[in-house]
Amino acid sequence: MDYGLWHSIATVAAILAFAGVVWWAYSPSNRKRFEDIGNLPFENDPILTRPRSTAEVQGTREKSE
Numbered sequence: 001m002d003y004g005l006w007h008s009i010a011t012v013a014a015i016l017a018f019a020g021v022v023w024w025a026y027s028p029s030n031r032k033r034f035e036d037i038g039n040l041p042f043e044n045d046p047i048l049t050r051p052r053s054t055a056e057v058q059g060t061r062e063k064s065e
Contacts (some may be wrong), residue, residue, distance in 0.1 A: 024030065 025034070
């Protein structure tokens with residue numbers, strides 16, 4: 001087995017791996033899951049959006065000093 005054969009085997013393996021990842025990413029069974037994951041940055045986080053009380057703000061300042 002020479003270098004050319006190993007190079008060909010590695011090239012075919014890389015193409016098959018790439019095709020597998022593309023098929024997995026665009027398969028209809030994964031569409032809903034990937035859409036939900038893609039929309040995560042646009043969702044409101046109730047912990048981050050709720051108003052903070054004065055005690056909470058003062059408590060965090062005291063801890064940081």
